[in-house]
Amino acid sequence: TQQPLGGKAQQGGQRFGEMEVWALEAYGAAYTLQELLTVKSDDMQGRNEALNAIVKGKPIPRPGTPESFKVLMRELQSLGLDIAVHKVETAEDGSSKDLEVDLMADIERRRTPSRPTYESLTAEDLQEEEEV
Known part of the structure; x- marks a missing residue:
């Protein structure tokens, strides 16, 4: 889910568990809580936008959708x-x-695909398999 690594040995961050969330x-x-569960967790686009805003001295934009929600x-x-996200x-x-939100719209901008991609079979492929 693109969450940061945990543990000192892996150069990771401090874990923030369910009970800590309840306490806050x-x-x-x-x-x-919003910052910890989005920008500082697995909202990759929001994390980059927040970093750029801090470096440029601008206000931090609103967080996006965390990868865990996707x-x-x-x-x-x-x-x-049949579930859809609406805004x-x-x-x-x-x-x-009311607009339907495509959570996969930013898939091309990611460095690695979040799920494997498969080529669909054609009728010719199925016929070749039957002949063999």
């Missing part, structure tokens, strides 16, 4: 569930529209 929830530290969505879709955009006049 109880304390009401919503912004800290993995969860793909796992649910692989079970045959509601509100215009200045107060009207709103």
Whole structure:
């Protein structure tokens, strides 16, 4: 899920577990939780944008979708569930529209594919297999 490595031996970061998340929830530290669970975790695009903003002295942009959420969505879709992510955009006049978000839109920009790609079989391939 693109989460940082854990442990000193692997040059990794400090682990932030489920109970630590609960503690921050109880304390009401919503912004800290959002940062820890997105930009400092596995939101690869958000992490790069945050680094660039810090270097350039600009405000840090809002975090994007974590890779772990994308993995969860793909796992649910692989079970045959018709699940989609929607975003509601509100215009200045107060009207709103519902847009479906493609979580795989940034797949070309990633260094390594997050899932294997397969070439689909053609009818000719199937006929060749039957002949053999």
